[in-house]
Amino acid sequence: MRTAPLFIVTSLLAAASAATPAHAEFETSSSGSACLASGSASVERRSIGSFNGTNDAITFLCPATKHYNSNIQSATAVVVDRRTDAEVDCTLFSLTRRGETLAFSRRGSGVAFANSTAAVLSFAPLASTRQGVHILRCTVPGRTAANEWSGVASYSITEE
């Protein structure tokens, strides 16, 4: 019962996507060290990624390459979440070139999740305008009492 309305939408959207020309796939992987802190905060950049060394949550903005006339087929972000009472959540945006949000996909590592091993967040396919842009925004909680840092190790986007 719950999926019926969405199935209708799916059908409409599938018909719309069929009209777009097929393109080759591109996978672009970036180090989390490309991420910038939003506002006046600063991130700790390492070769293995960007991390939050402060006590407060920081919003990371991670730029992504978008090719002309491409859509996001799949995307992942590899994050490190050391907090047991907060999560690393990331939202992948598809924007027009004017900066208007078209579509988004949000994934979190889970509040209860905490591990020194990175977690992989997998995003949904997102459509884009021809000259639109993609951006990954992650909210990274502050360090733990033991000075363990959370952050973004890397992110990859496959376009088609």
Place this chain on the structure above:
Amino acid sequence: MASRWLVVVVGASAVGAAAYIGHDPAAPTPPVAATSAPEPRPGGVAVHRLRAEIDNLRRDVAALGEERPRAAVSPTTAEVAEAPSPEEAESQLQARLDRQAAALERAVADDPRDATWSPAAEQGIRDAFAKANFAGARLDHVNCTASLCRIEVRFDARAAGDEGMDAVLSTIAWDTDGIARWAPEDPRQLVVFAAREPGAWPLVE
């Protein structure tokens, strides 16, 4: 393609120049090599250098010939010829967004509520919105059905809305996929559709 022709043209020119210099009786005599380095070909240092350049160019040309065709990063000629103008593309996009929004509005209208989830999801969004204390923004409406939520926010000015988009989406505290759209009839009204479960959200086209 242009760079390949450039290489070929430059290479051909260099071959011609080398041939000319190689047969120039007035060309300076090269210094005698004092070591066991490879013996220079006849024609002097200038010719030798040119020939080395030509060899390099030949390698470049060969490498270009062997290069695997790369997947298109820009439209092909056929695609450009068939591509609509920017105005047409904008119009097509707007029409597509209108159809999508209409479909989602119907989905919200038709989908029943889930008594165990809908009220809690709505309250969570309201609480997050109140906690964020958005200046110049008002949560007009939030309606969560069993499958998705529709969130309507009105901003005092569109500029505030552009800046506040991130904050509005931050009120959704679960894994989700969705779209955001400015209402055509009121450019200060933002409508966000967010799926209850990311796997249940269709391809957002």
